[in-house]
Amino acid sequence: MANPKKIEKRKKQILSVAEKVFAKKGFQEATISEIAEQAKVSEASIYEYFTTKQGLLFSIPIEAAGELFDKSEFHIKLIRGAANKLRATIYLFMMTYQENPDFAAIIMLILKHNKNFLETEGHHIIRNGIKNIIVIIEEGIDSGEFRSDIDPHLIRSMILGTIEHIVTTSLMTGHPTNLLEMVDPIIDVITAGICAKGLSGSNCCPLGITNQ
């Protein structure tokens, strides 16, 4: 039977519409009715695929987040140098948000502040994914590329916080923002802030800008 395929297709169709609607209206303002209508599916059908409205919401980021972190992990392996890896990470985040503003809105404006999201699959994927940032920073410290007195979690908070702030501001104001242009300025300041003194070039600070 083509059933499993059809089911999967329908599910994706619903998820795709839901992403759009939630992104545009927010969780409360979005209605199952509107999602059903746009997905050309009955409201009851949505409940065939998702347990609740919240469950539907929480299912949205699973795929995209998975892809992001898979891609991230893959590329990181190809890159040498912690600073370069951090740059790649930031770049992939920004690229993802740039290319998929609805996904960005769901993450930044809805899920990030939803305590119920904490124990869901989507959140596990994200939490797991950003562990890599810690690993990269620790590698940088171990290799001497980064100062040894920095706290990897703090640095990650700075990186993620910066990304979140920029993306959120862009979403909230609606001003078109070129997120990719901001990657280098960000990584520049970060690496300048955490690189071990005296290091430069390929060892640290991907843009060659250091405070030597």
Place this chain on the structure above:
Amino acid sequence: MANPKKIEKRKKQILSVAEKVFAKKGFQEATISEIAEQAKVSEASIYEYFTTKQGLLFSIPIEAAGELFDKSEFHIKLIRGAANKLRATIYLFMMTYQENPDFAAIIMLILKHNKNFLETEGHHIIRNGIKNIIVIIEEGIDSGEFRSDIDPHLIRSMILGTIEHIVTTSLMTGHPTNLLEMVDPIIDVITAGICAKGLSGSNCCPLGITNQ
């Protein structure tokens, strides 16, 4: 007459309770009925002072935000050196959020993502308040304390984003976090990242940590 006083007192009483309830439950889950009950006021009375449930929410940050930025502005004047001023700013933010987690929750978990908040008095106060950060950074550039190739808005985004990420994470997980302890590590990385090369001591990097 005791009128103006009483009114002000009642209003503050309602705002204070509302802050607590909204912080705990979020906007949707919080009910006017619960706020009224806890404030020992009738539901109708709340509508004497605030036009709408959302209007009540938007009124909450006005006072505290005003105080924060007033204090901020005052202290900044007393401090010499852009890096030191940035540190003071971060410190005051963190202190405010540390001392008033309910206010922090309202800002970080509710208002920051509410587009309707954008055109309110509370948002104007905040937007105005954080302009000072730009000014400080520009001063630092002009004085030669900071590198001239940095974008003040980006630096501010990094500072605010970092604060927001840390505070939000703390609120979301519920883990007790000493926010004040994070001030120096943050400002350390930031200043290391943006200080002009060769600078140190009293001119930049308040903690004396530089990448010289």
Place this chain on the structure above:
Amino acid sequence: MANPKKIEKRKKQILSVAEKVFAKKGFQEATISEIAEQAKVSEASIYEYFTTKQGLLFSIPIEAAGELFDKSEFHIKLIRGAANKLRATIYLFMMTYQENPDFAAIIMLILKHNKNFLETEGHHIIRNGIKNIIVIIEEGIDSGEFRSDIDPHLIRSMILGTIEHIVTTSLMTGHPTNLLEMVDPIIDVITAGICAKGLSGSNCCPLGITNQ
């Protein structure tokens, strides 16, 4: 003291504003708050003069209706001939409604259908006032001016119904209507309909139009 005068003045002021507001908004949509505001009086003050919102409404027509019927009664005495008297009556009604559309609206669009109004002073005045129409018609029958087979109450219903329909339609559509112009056409048909056969001239049919 000038108290009684002041009180009376205030009361009239409130009534006058209430008439305007009720006429414009209808009973339900009008609010005591709006009336108080426009009358430059506190809401509580309105309750010094009128027991309830409905009581205020019911007080509105008392004065104008009294005047109308007093005037009516006075003029009727000066006129000879039942048909002429009917014409004068219709004329005075139309003139009153023409000159005071707010009063007309209160009567036609609000009070006429309010069962609670039935037992009030205002209604007594009106009910009493329109008894005169019956008297006139009966006089016309007795004098031989009108056919003896007509039912005075029905004729009155026709007269009042016609007036009400025309005034109501004018109020509802908002189209400016010259009510006075309609007096003669109305009385013409009525008298033609009820005049005893063979009568004409000054005895019946004020306009000299008969079906002889």
Place this chain on the structure above:
Amino acid sequence: MANPKKIEKRKKQILSVAEKVFAKKGFQEATISEIAEQAKVSEASIYEYFTTKQGLLFSIPIEAAGELFDKSEFHIKLIRGAANKLRATIYLFMMTYQENPDFAAIIMLILKHNKNFLETEGHHIIRNGIKNIIVIIEEGIDSGEFRSDIDPHLIRSMILGTIEHIVTTSLMTGHPTNLLEMVDPIIDVITAGICAKGLSGSNCCPLGITNQ
């Protein structure tokens, strides 16, 4: 399927109950809750069929008014003579109101004075329906049955105003009234008032009463 039938049945059931409740209590005093209860339907279900409490009200007269005017139009065609046609029209109106006092109350006590009703389907039906009265009168004038100096709109206002006044008075006082008994006396006066002089018998004045 029984779907369309069931839906239609439910809708009619709600409309029927709503007619009763609105007629008894008026619009404001009637509650959706009461209508739902009496219709043995949930309140929410009412909103499946009608957009709003007011929308429900405005839907009530559509069917009955449609029937009345359809019937009216049909019978008018069978009758010769404008006066006879007018009589039939009045008769059908009175019969409808006599047989369905709730419908009468909705029309006379609620809708007739509601400006929001003006642009609804129900009002269009009514407005359209009473155009026929104009047509009949014009025919009467053209055929020489009625005087040529009468204004058809005024005559219609007299007819409708008379009906409305009588029905409204009956509804307001609650006195049982035989509306059908009033048809002939009304049409008698009207036709006597508007028939061309000299006419009688089958040409005008259906009851044979003229002012010849």
Place this chain on the structure above:
DNA sequence: AATGAATGAGGCTTCATTCAT
């Protein structure tokens, strides 16, 4: 006499969700 301040009371409406078909 006048009113500022407070509230009781209650209805409409919206949706997520369910279930029989």
Place this chain on the structure above:
DNA sequence: TATGAATGAAGCCTCATTCAT
């Protein structure tokens, strides 16, 4: 599998009205 149809559950908000001052 798909959905049409039905509803339970709740909450915001509005005002007329009161009463202490």
